[in-house]
Amino acid sequence: MKSFILFVAQGFGAGRIPFAPGTFGSLVGLLWFYLLLRTGNFWVYLAGTFAGLALSVWLCGKAERILNQTDPGSIVLDEITAMPLCFVVALAMPWFKRGELPTPTWFFTTIIFILFRIMDVAKPWPIRRSQKLPGGWGVTIDDGLAAVYVAALSALAFLK
DSSP, X not given: OHHHHHHHHTGGGGGGSSSOHHHHHHHHHHHHHHHHHTTOOHXXXXXXXXXXXXXXXXXXXXXXXXXXXXXXTTOXXXXXXXXXXXXXXXXXXXXXXXXXXXXXXXXXXXXXXXXXXXXXXXXXXXXXXXXXXXXXXXXXXXXHHHHHHHHHHHHGGGOO
């Protein structure tokens, strides 16, 4: 069971890549985003996003205890599960206007990805402070907050 927990918490192997594991985890997060997007329903998308974040809190906390380390770089499930949160505003606007989920362009997706990586690395207030939360909360909440910052920035694209 420990091996399975680590496999998932380490992003199905992405976190074991020796350089930039968070970036590779975020790339896997784009796959999670795409799978949620394919449901075609904003409410299912939102439920899947928050279920993923809850699972991340639990599994990342267990993985920390297994590895006996605080927020090791190899744990990237937090990046994976936070990625769809970056797109919530961009998806909510058309959903509430037309009742359909749009397919974001590659350009927009790339910009969101880059912004998420910047926020995750720079950790503006209160992101850095949130890492002090215990266990999986400290691992996951900082990425969730980075994603909220990105979602807020993406809202600027929809202001007219």
